[in-house]
Amino acid sequence: MTLRSFPTLLLAGFVVWSSSLVVLYALSSLGCARGWPDDTLAGLDLLTAVLGAAWVAHVALFLPIGIALARLRRRWTRSEFASVAMANALALAATIWTGLPVLAGLSCA
Amino acid sequence: MREPERPSSPVALHKQLSAIWGTAPGLGRLSAVNHTVVGRRFIVTAIAFFGFGGLLAMVIRAQLATPAGAFLGPGVYSQVFTVHGTVMMFLFAIPMLEGWAMYLLPKMLGARDMAFPRLSAYGYWCYLFGGSLIVLSLAFGVAPDGGWFMYTPLTSQPYSPGINADIWLLGITFVEISAISAAVEILVTVLKLRSPGMALHRMPIFGWYMLVTAGMILVGFPPLILGSILLEVERAFGWPFFDPERGGHPLLWQHLFWIFGHPEVYIIFIPAAGLLSTMIPVLSRHPLVGYAWVVGSLVALGFLSFGLWVHHMFTVGIPLVSLGYFSAASMLVTVPQAVQIFSWLSTMGSGRPRLDTPMLYILGFFFVFIVGGLTGIMVASVPFDWQAHDSHFIVAHLHYVLIGGFVFPILAAAYFWLPHFTGRAAIHGLGKTAFWLIFLGMNATFLGMHLTGLRGMPRRVYTYADGYGWTDLNLVSSIGGFVMTMGFAIVAVDLLLQPRLGRRIRRDPWGAETLEWATATPPPSYGLASIPAIESRAPLTGRPDLGARIAAGEGYLGFTRNGWPETIAVDLVSGAPEQVVILPRPTYLPLASAAVTGSFFLATLFKLYWLVPLALAATAAILLAWTRSTGSAKDHGLLAVGHGIELPPHWESDRPPSWYAMAFLLAANAALFGSLVFGHFFLWFVSPGAEADLVPPAGYTLLVLLAGGALLASAAGRIAVGRVRARGRPGPWLLLAVAGHAAAAASGAVLFAVMPDPGAAAIPAVAAALVAYATAHAGVGLLLATYAVRRARMGRVSARRTADLMVPSLWHDYTAATSLFVALVLAGSSAVLVP
Numbered sequence: 001m002t003l004r005s006f007p008t009l010l011l012a013g014f015v016v017w018s019s020s021l022v023v024l025y026a027l028s029s030l031g032c033a034r035g036w037p038d039d040t041l042a043g044l045d046l047l048t049a050v051l052g053a054a055w056v057a058h059v060a061l062f063l064p065i066g067i068a069l070a071r072l073r074r075r076w077t078r079s080e081f082a083s084v085a086m087a088n089a090l091a092l093a094a095t096i097w098t099g100l101p102v103l104a105g106l107s108c109a
Numbered sequence: 110m111r112e113p114e115r116p117s118s119p120v121a122l123h124k125q126l127s128a129i130w131g132t133a134p135g136l137g138r139l140s141a142v143n144h145t146v147v148g149r150r151f152i153v154t155a156i157a158f159f160g161f162g163g164l165l166a167m168v169i170r171a172q173l174a175t176p177a178g179a180f181l182g183p184g185v186y187s188q189v190f191t192v193h194g195t196v197m198m199f200l201f202a203i204p205m206l207e208g209w210a211m212y213l214l215p216k217m218l219g220a221r222d223m224a225f226p227r228l229s230a231y232g233y234w235c236y237l238f239g240g241s242l243i244v245l246s247l248a249f250g251v252a253p254d255g256g257w258f259m260y261t262p263l264t265s266q267p268y269s270p271g272i273n274a275d276i277w278l279l280g281i282t283f284v285e286i287s288a289i290s291a292a293v294e295i296l297v298t299v300l301k302l303r304s305p306g307m308a309l310h311r312m313p314i315f316g317w318y319m320l321v322t323a324g325m326i327l328v329g330f331p332p333l334i335l336g337s338i339l340l341e342v343e344r345a346f347g348w349p350f351f352d353p354e355r356g357g358h359p360l361l362w363q364h365l366f367w368i369f370g371h372p373e374v375y376i377i378f379i380p381a382a383g384l385l386s387t388m389i390p391v392l393s394r395h396p397l398v399g400y401a402w403v404v405g406s407l408v409a410l411g412f413l414s415f416g417l418w419v420h421h422m423f424t425v426g427i428p429l430v431s432l433g434y435f436s437a438a439s440m441l442v443t444v445p446q447a448v449q450i451f452s453w454l455s456t457m458g459s460g461r462p463r464l465d466t467p468m469l470y471i472l473g474f475f476f477v478f479i480v481g482g483l484t485g486i487m488v489a490s491v492p493f494d495w496q497a498h499d500s501h502f503i504v505a506h507l508h509y510v511l512i513g514g515f516v517f518p519i520l521a522a523a524y525f526w527l528p529h530f531t532g533r534a535a536i537h538g539l540g541k542t543a544f545w546l547i548f549l550g551m552n553a554t555f556l557g558m559h560l561t562g563l564r565g566m567p568r569r570v571y572t573y574a575d576g577y578g579w580t581d582l583n584l585v586s587s588i589g590g591f592v593m594t595m596g597f598a599i600v601a602v603d604l605l606l607q608p609r610l611g612r613r614i615r616r617d618p619w620g621a622e623t624l625e626w627a628t629a630t631p632p633p634s635y636g637l638a639s640i641p642a643i644e645s646r647a648p649l650t651g652r653p654d655l656g657a658r659i660a661a662g663e664g665y666l667g668f669t670r671n672g673w674p675e676t677i678a679v680d681l682v683s684g685a686p687e688q689v690v691i692l693p694r695p696t697y698l699p700l701a702s703a704a705v706t707g708s709f710f711l712a713t714l715f716k717l718y719w720l721v722p723l724a725l726a727a728t729a730a731i732l733l734a735w736t737r738s739t740g741s742a743k744d745h746g747l748l749a750v751g752h753g754i755e756l757p758p759h760w761e762s763d764r765p766p767s768w769y770a771m772a773f774l775l776a777a778n779a780a781l782f783g784s785l786v787f788g789h790f791f792l793w794f795v796s797p798g799a800e801a802d803l804v805p806p807a808g809y810t811l812l813v814l815l816a817g818g819a820l821l822a823s824a825a826g827r828i829a830v831g832r833v834r835a836r837g838r839p840g841p842w843l844l845l846a847v848a849g850h851a852a853a854a855a856s857g858a859v860l861f862a863v864m865p866d867p868g869a870a871a872i873p874a875v876a877a878a879l880v881a882y883a884t885a886h887a888g889v890g891l892l893l894a895t896y897a898v899r900r901a902r903m904g905r906v907s908a909r910r911t912a913d914l915m916v917p918s919l920w921h922d923y924t925a926a927t928s929l930f931v932a933l934v935l936a937g938s939s940a941v942l943v944p
Contacts, residue, residue, distance in 0.1 A: 006309065006682055010405075014412035021416045021434060028431045033794060047430070079401045080310045086405025090445060094413060097441055101433025108428040 553589025
């Protein structure tokens, strides 16, 4: 993988974050409209279970990004690597932080 | 090809380049396409609109200075505050940043112009005409009056029956042409038109800021354009997208508006921050601390700013669980902002800052913007927002953010780069006096407004009663407003006097490091007489003679050839030289095209619908006329650019700038399409008539023909490109692409005619909009495929020159993908979504 992957990797983390926000918002709207909080799955209410699964899946997508970054660490200059690492670290933090309300037990009211 | 003979002296080179790049005097100025001229025009026009918006603000403050103010009635007041907000957001801030980008970017990047100079000029005229329409409407008493965010149902036909709302919807859409065109060409310019050797990580930091901003405009503006089209169609033809009585929903407008509206704040702030990141290191005499971190945080800011739109809608009844995500994202956005602010503070702390006039405005920025940012964190909290929403607290917050985040940096930039524009130093005594008046006046105006808001004063009221604790604070706000205006008036006087009375300066008076200071000041039309090779982020550091060497033609393209305006395009990541881009000469076509485009908007505004197809046809025809001077009728092979390097002309390269432009335009188009699809699913969710049968039985065949025709055109377009590359001729494939689009357009038109009445309910309306979208794209595809046939017959296409086929081919691919999606959505919606 060469410098050509620089733009892709620079954007990759925040593409995952964007997807996580859209998916969580869409599933919340759908779940609240369909009464998912009244059903249960694996001991959780259905809405929390589905949202939690979607959230964890998005966080897991940072694993391949991290592996790709680790491989590139020595091939790129410090400056190139720092920009990409910074953007992806922020994106990972953002994906975790933005999804935290899933755990807060907020209602559909 | 052999290198042309070099001119005998720098003066001879200057004369040759000026003859090619210059703009004729007198009426010839109307044909200007040069980035320096067009950039200056954007800036001056934006200042004029700012002055007008400021006068409206004074009228507002005069009205609210005392209780029961009788200066304005409620109707006129509504027009005044709506036009004030609209002018400041759409006619001042965005065009101002476009102007700075056009003026500075090519010089900073080491290019001689923007990638599409005629597009710059066309965008400027669209901006001027559309903006003038909105401003003039106030003189005729028909100005928009629904607030700058035009909420439905207030702005729907029954509640706003005049043309006030139409003027906003059509005028702003007209102006947005300039924003989208600027975004496309900023992206292509930054990514392709840099000096050889300027890899992305060596790019001036302002280039990164504009790259992110342009990307945000490309994705952020289309939802507003779509919303404006839908609302105008509802008002004109009764398609009820936002009418709850017929299955529409007012919240759809709010979603579409704020998906644009929140990133808009960052679209305004980020370029201003880019100017700060350029000025602060120079004024602090220290390189920017954490360049790579700033780049990373910019990417974060660009994305995160889109995830906040619902924080403008915390009070509309969205489930709490969903509000949680947007509240979290709203707080999170402070992190990349903080990275930038600490980078600036570290740079200042590590260097030796000089307290010159620009630095004074930068310090003003820090104070004002940070106050705005802190109140932003407050309103990001849902319970607090429920209390403060639609109160004067929000008015105070947004003015701290926008004046702090945009006006102060722009004033700093004005004093910093004014010597570049005019070749003279600013009259700093006036600038410093103006700073204190603006700074103190601004805080006097808006600080107390937080309190009036917390005491319950709502926004947008034209008067108020005494006894609520609002009276004294409002009087102070009004006095502060007038003090601030005095400051701006002094800046205006300074700007007017400086070109005549300021003392002449040497090149690069600040000791800056970026390439724009390597030009003569004021800059010549061609910017750089030759294009230097770049080896570091600070090309002027340690090379004080670089400007003179560039002027002597020692860089690349230090000569002229065939009377062509030439610049170099590079590989978008590494900065390796790739092609010679031959740019267009001055022409009246952009002005004429904007006037013809304006006829479409005026015909729609005055409901002369018989004229609309003619105006559209004329617009298409005049835009196609632009291509008469593009490309070449013969192969040129490699061209010498100096220093032993030879490159192909752009029309013989694998990926000419126009290919990237089409790709970015389609990205904006995809954002609009995505917004329409979102609208479709949103209304399916909320509409009680969602199970309506959208496609009549015969319609399924038509859907197949619509998608099939577009797929055929896409495949044929691609095969034609391959065939031309292999054999030099396209064979019958281009005609097949024409036939495919013709079949798709005809099927779409028939389907549109047999679909359920779109005026009856929202779901059929949005379904009809999807079919209209696909049909219109097939129609444009038909035009582009026919254009490709014509170009091939004119001999403008060869195995080397395939741009005239490659660029339409991108459109064909996009049309095929969206048509197929429309067919699947319409056919599949019932099965998936009906309970």
